[in-house]
Amino acid sequence: MTAVPTSWFLLLSAILFVIGAGGVLLRRNVLIMLMSVEMMMNAVNLTFIALSRHLSSLTGQIFVFMVMAVAAVEVAVGLAILIELNRLRATTDVDDVSSLKG
Amino acid sequence: MPIEIPTLNFIALAPPLIVIGTALLVLLFDLAVTDKRVLGYLGLVGVVIAAGVSIAMGPRPATTFQAMAISDGYALFFNLVFLATAGLSILIAIDYLERHDLQRGEYYALLLFSASGMMLMAAATDLIVVFLGLEIMSVALYILAGFNWRQLASAEAAMKYFILGAFASAFFLYGAALTYGATGTTNLNQIGLWLSGGNSDPMALVGLGLLLAGFAFKVAAVPFQWWTPDVYQGAPTSVTAFMSVGAKGAGFAALIRVLRSGFGDSAYSADWALAAAVLAVLTMTFGNLAALPQKDVKRMLGYSSIAHAGYILVGVAAASESGVRGVLFYLLAYAFMNVGAFAVASALERRGEFSTTQRDYAGLSQREPLLAVAMTVFMLSLTGMPPLVGFWGKLFVFRAAVEAGMSWLAIVGVINSAVSAFYYLGVVVQMYMRAPAEYSPRLVGEESDAKKPAAVNLEVAIGTAVLLAMLLTVVLGLWPGPVASLVTMMPLG
């Protein structure tokens, strides 16, 4: 059984990353934007893991653990900020938070 | 099979560890102490100790955690920059939070955590640690930006900073991943070894570009600067003071180490130098031009901080030892003059508001001559007027650019400095040549204060911060020798 070539993984993760970025750019719901950022990070994780296997190096996998931990922190903080915002203005639409400009 | 326990040299990372320890202590004492100002002073003690330890350690390089971090002169100097910033910011916050009824123990803990993240970024020699430091710093800053939870502006600032910051982190991560893929390592020195061995890989180049973008976000370089004015304006002023210098300094600390240790001795060095030069021109020009019509002083300082990122990028673009030294000096100078300016701004801020307009400075020379003098010193120093410390910072980075054969870059920088005088001196004009503004209540329930000029809240701690910052701005301006020779003794390890 031949292994799936690394480049396929890399291509897939690149596609996932761009999809995530597209989500951030196109969606207005803060929650979905948050999820899109998570998707970008996980695309990177996939890259790391694929490369780790390709290079027979553990560093990539360690990096993934770190990213996962950080991502969890980010989600926690992000949701907290979202709740704070929601308390002041009952919306999840980022376009509604645009009082600071110019 | 015996399990080998890696020797972990905690001493080498003592300064950030002390700061983290202090932060934990603050959290602990928060449970018992009712007067939260005590926590601020506790944090201050930790900062002073960490600074003392940094100085005591000296510039002798020591790697630790299997070469993932290093304690060299470069990192130690940055420790001083961050600790000075943190110390002054804590002094500002002690009074500022009290006035705005935001006094919470977590504030100081978060600020200290953030500072430890900055110090880790300066010490990191591995992309993993760079990333960790970046996130420790950023996550704490996201929360701090939204610390004024009663104000929509603060929440909005936190939201913008968070989403865009996470977005930028993703790019940074992807860059780290591609660099890892190309070179097979995340260690900066080994990346450098691989590249200087004549190896080349387009993947590494793309990785470098993405890493650059991630740092550019943190230092607020065009076109990644968009968050800066909004977040600076919306965040509590004590936080803005801290992150305007801290986040920018940490971004530059890691950027320069990545570029010079990782990508310095490679075929790409001319490319990233040119990219940095282009970014520098765009950044300072955008920052200065956009600052011109600003009426809100915090927002103006936000744009001005973009401009200063541009000046510092000039030193990065020089891609030389003297460029690095210029950046080091510049950031220390910037710490004093910019935090000082924000200290004055926070002293003038009225209760219940989150920002000051130019009108709030009108006639300040008559109401608070000392504060007006201090603000004038900061504004002139930010303009780059000799003999204040800002002048030397600019001189060193511009000189490095000229030495590197980028005279055009220095010329653009000088022209930009001239433009910046317009808005900095605008504040001075307000303070010295305009009559105090009639106070018009902007908030319901403040009618009792009507017809009075904006109150000046110059308490002990914030006054100390203003005074210290002014003193250092003037003294280091008149006598830059010691710091100038200190930065030459602080090479990258």
Add this chain to the structure above:
Amino acid sequence: MIIQSIWLAIAFPLAGLLFNGLLGRRLGRGVVGIVGPGTVALAFVVGLFAGLDLLALPAQDRAIVVTLWNWISVGSFRAGMSLLADPLSVLMVLVVTGVGFLIHVYSIGYMEHEEDRLYARFFTFLNLFIVSMLILVLADNYLLMYVGWELVGVCSYLLIGFWFRRGDDPQDPVRLKDGELVPVPANLNPADSGKKAFIVNRVGDFGFALGVFLIWTTFGTLNFADVFGAAPEIASGTVTVITLLLFVGAVGKSAQLPLYVWLPDAMAGPTPVSALIHAATMVTAGVYMVARSHALYALAPTTSLVVALVGVITALYAATIALVQTDLKRVLAYSTISQLGYMFLAVGVGAYASGMFHLTTHAFFKALLFLAAGSVMHALGDVIDIRRMGGLRQKMPRTYWTFVIGALALAGFPLTSGFFSKDEILAKAFEFSPILWALGLLTALLTGFYTFRALFVAFWGSARDQELFDHAHESPGVMTWPLILLAGLALFGGILGLPQILGVDHALAGWLHPAFADLEGEGAEAIHHGLSAGLEWGLLGLSSVIALLGIGLAYWFYVANPGWPADLAVRFKSVFKLLVNKYYVDDLYDLLFVDPGKALARFCAQGIDNAAIDGIIDGGARLIVQGGAWLGRLQTGFIRHYALAMFLGVIVVVAYFFLR
């Protein structure tokens, strides 16, 4: 020997200048009034001892060069900060500091009504002038002389415009004198007069500077001794051009035709300034310069003729204008121009010692006349129009009698100082050309007339303005004692240069002889030869008669028949109008230079500077601010826009690295 320390003569007034300039306001007028005159007196003493030192030396060694330091040394260009003390310069030092000291003392009284601040400033400027003038006369090279030349011009400007606030607005506060507002004479605007003096002098200075440049290119040195030593080997055409250019400077500085127009207006300055700068010392700098450069002028007969002609024509021309002036100080100003013309006539015909003699006596009697006029102004509250005076001789006897002595000397009344010096010049002119002598003699007649016209109108007769007359009082001793001392000098100063026919030595010619020894037939011996004794007696007698005739005519017109002048003015209306309007020269200059100049300046200011340059700068600034506002609009506040911009930025950066 004190002559080695001749720099002390400059150092003392300089110390006074610094002291009064820095501390004068705080220490009060008492200290200022001591330091100012005191330092000048010290300089005078230095000059006196230097003169004695010179006498002790053998005649051929009477030229001491004191090099203080090497001032400029660029390539082969070398100019020493070095001073030359010889009979000529020491004579000037004595005149400048001696007369200067008396005028300083006089100023203590004259400026007593000024505020402390202005009082200190006045004495600071006066000391600055003394310093500058001493630099001019003591310089041993043309460059240092030029420095002094320009510095005295600056002092002149500063002091003419000393009351620069006067005349801004006729209605406006002018100067508080005893707590009252004093009206400004309509035609004297100090600020404008100062500017006029400075600008007209620039024309002359330009010529002088060109002359110095040409000396440098021709001789390769600016040192007097070197230049004069090498002069005989230089082509006479070059020397003529050099001397003409230098003379252009003298014409400006010494107010000769056609650059005399600034001097009458310079009377807007305080009267001690008029006496010191615009009568006794600065305006004679041109004469001194020609005398100093006599080695060059002797080699350029064409230039010398030009000098003599300009001198004698100016003398006559200014005298005719003085006939109809009604402003006492302006009468004196035109007479100064006229007398300077005599001096140039003298140096033009090669009688350098005679020119210096007249310079010296003129310094005495003209300073005296100005100070006496100032005393009158002081008494009358700055009224200077002689038509409002009259009968003052009873009110101010000291001022009157000293004025009489000054007037007699100016008119050339026999045995006064002016008589001897003027007669000597006329005799020399006769020797050169009887036409020049005749013109000079006619001028002498006019001089006697206009001098005593002013005297009779101002001091004789009855009061024309009773209120003013009642207000008048004799000036304080600090002002009258300088007058008395100067009167003594004006009366007996002729002793310095008694004609040979009286059987005594010409003391001044003997003194100056070493300085002019290089000239054949000049100096003491020259007086022996030339004219026969009979002719000289005849000329002397004719001069006396002419002087008396002028005075008599004035008496006839203004005392015996006071109605005549008006009748004459009506009868010769066109001539009268021409004279009153000063031959329309000022108007001509306005038309030719001032108005076009102003129009050009206005065009530059409004057309080029305001519209074009400011427009570009302001427009640029507006554009930049506009650009800033436009950039601000990019900052929409929407996260999506920011994220998109960042994403595009990433693509650009990555593409750059990928495609490089």
